[in-house]
Amino acid sequence: MDLIWTQTSRRVLVYGLLAGAFILFIGAVGMIAAFHEREVVDRFISLGQLMLMLAPFVTAYYVAGQVAERDQDRPLALVSGVLIGLLTTVPTVILLLFNSDQYRFLLDLTLRLTPFVAATITAWRMHRAGAEAQTALGAWLAIVLLVGIVTFSFALIFEIKGNLRSVLVNINREWVAVVTFDNRGDLMRGLGALALVSTVSGFAGSILYLLPAVPRRALIYGLGVTALIGAFGETARLILQENVDRDTLREIFRRDTLRQNAALALFIISTAAGFLWARYGGQARARFGSLESAQRRAINIIGLVLFVVIMLMLPWLIGRTLSDVAVTIGIFVLMGLGLNIAIGLAGLLDLGYLTNYAVGAYILAVLTSIGPLGLFKGTFTFWMVIPLALLAAMFAGFVFAVPVLRMRGDYLAIATLGFGEIIGKLAISDWLKPLIGGAQGVQAIPKPIFFGTELKNPEQLYYIVLVASLVTLFVSIRLNNSRTGRQWMAIREDEDVATAMGIDTARAKLLAFTLSAATGGVAGAIFAAKVGTVFPNSFTVFISINVLSLIIVGGIASNPGIVVGAIVLIGMPELLREFSEFRFLLYGALLILMMIKRPQGLIPSKIVTHETRSGVKPKLATAE
């Protein structure tokens, strides 16, 4: 019993403080204050506050699960929820105290004591582990000196600068206002409010875990749906605006936020739906499973037809702003599917994908522009140039692939990154200015004309992207199961064995690079036509990183995964404007997290899953 108690308490302590560090981190980088601007439910809760509550809630839910399952102690799970709620606030409270005028002496004190405390703890541990007194003393001195330099410097910086805020720009008034729930004037009340909210969230999290399965799932579903729709209130309003009359809309939304009544109704409805699904969903699935195969196929076909109809109607359903987002997502789906041929199928980590995108965009720009840099001033139309852009990108892919064919793994990645950077620098240089306009880029690119109608709205451009994506998807699926596709996968798994099996690896790799470049060119051309201008600033390493992230997150070598990855990673920052500032923070964190926890991606490809199940780690092109 004693042992369980210490393990449990340590777990609670560690997870609580980790959640607290997370809250502090997103506050310090400015996320909480930025997200406070967006209200989830009108005059009730903002997205920033939701994040403050969600961290202890989710952590408490998770830890309650561990405590309840391992220790078989349900009251203890509730206590752990409360403790986690409190612990989550600790780092934020400390920073709030440091930041306030009254308690600033605590910061000075901490900075002064830290070196000695850290050194003493380490030396004491060394001593207990059996180190000689001399060694322990040496370590003590070294740590006091090293940590002392850092803390002394920090003390000096804060002394001269006067406050934390002049260094950490996001530890500002807005942040303080959000985390103290608008009790900026009275710090103690603010801390109390923070602790109360956090504790209640932690408690709620642990209670939720202890509920029976059906209401628990119903509640999770209801809360999740309400929070999501509330957070994406603007998107929801834009969709409803196309389909609902104004008065009803005003009932539901105040500007872009859900009204309280609407949120409540939404919560009740979605919880009820969640309840029904949790209660009867299993039965429904079982009945579907027991159907005749012909009937099952019929249902699948109906679903497919419905899906196609929705995809075709989409611009009417979602309106102009969202169609624009859909076009952007489509462009990235195109690139994702293309790059996936290199990364996912052949295992060639190509970080220079922006090359193809840039080539496609500039080819379209130079050939069709009616501005001063246009070579033909309108002789070429969009439709004539798309195949040219495709061919040009394929050619570029081919040219850049030849020198790197002999490289493996990480060197290939860095070399292609180098190519990408070279292209970026050349696009902006004076040398190519007469041709592609240097930093000013190419302007006046006409919109595509389709049988006399100019496709100038995103609603119309959507269809171009849709068709292109579907064609690419089709090719991609066919490639997956083709002879070449199998060759690529063989190379991905082991290049030496693939060679020994008689695969012409040079040819297969070239083909992978060339085909993968093709869609990049088309995506670039569509992008150029959509925007109407091509600037070199659009072609930075961030494009490649965007595409890489959506492949990794969605699922490497998995076509549906890439589509989902594009919708989430590209769509979310577009729809949640506050978010776009933090998108690369999120991408970076996601890349790390996915590689550690789920390298096969959200929607894994079947082949990769198969490999994982048989106990083999999914391979991303081993170099060895």
Add this chain to the structure above:
Amino acid sequence: MSIFKWKTDEFSWVDFTIDVLRVLIVLGVVVGAWNTLSSGRISFAQWVNLFAAGLSQGSIYALIALGYTLVYGILLMINFAHGEVFMAGAFSTVFLAEALNRTGFLNEQPLLAILLMILFAGLVSMTVAILLERVAYRPLRGSPRLVPLITAIGASFFLQYTFRGLYGSGFKAYPQVKILQGVISIGDINIPIVQIFVFCSALILMLGLYWLVERTRIGKAMRAVSENKEVARLMGIDIDWVIMFTFGVGGFLAGSAGVINGMFRPQGVNFFMGFIPGIKAFTAAVLGGIGNIPGAMLGGLFLGVIEAIGPNLVLAGLGIPGANQLKDVIAFTMLVLVLIFRPQGILGERLSEQKA
């Protein structure tokens, strides 16, 4: 790889293309250099100045490159986020530099102040590097090679945008130190003191590293782990600690390079400052033979000089306008060329197939 292979092996058009590429590049360099030198547009003194500037820029690359090389030597992984470790130190120390400047200490006791800044930056970068290793790389040890690379790319952007969130997105300039402002003139040749300072302090740090690796117990442990992890473990070396230490040392050098860079380049620091120098330092590390410590130092200096002289010597000679804008292009071309033609680097003899 070479032309002579034709006789023994069947004809490989990949080799052929690469050989053609090689000939073209040599031709371009020769023609460009000939044109520039025969036109006499740049005097001897100017060449010397360019060389000196390149050398000091190169010594900064060398310091960063050491971090890549140390980690690669031990883990065989490219710590792609190392450029961001450099940024972390440089960006954090700007505030210390401002504070020291405001108290006047920076100009009263410049050497002590700069020493404090270097130590501070080094320790901040060291912390970042150690955290990075612990959180992102350690769980992935032993997984296929591209997995840690993708993680490192993620970590790179994560760190960039973390520091952007913490310190803001604007540029911040290091205050100028008075004693570093002058110029030493020998005849026509004017060499700014700051360049000499940069070169000397980088040299001192590199000698320190050399001493650490070659003469101390922990250095011996590092070399042992780099030779063979399993055997080192059997000899009673704590592998995890050695790896952490290696990341720490690499981080320290990168952070101090950040301060030196701040003294040297007046345009200031921001969150994206580490990305390009990171890739260039990687180039330097590969140039000298990755995993090879003296190689990284030489590679860094070499790359700095090529970057300074290349645009003026070759590109301008080929009649390309705005050649100095293409400095980075020279460096990245260098990267690609080394990876194509000599992936084992200038000094990298011991690196066999299994490592490269």
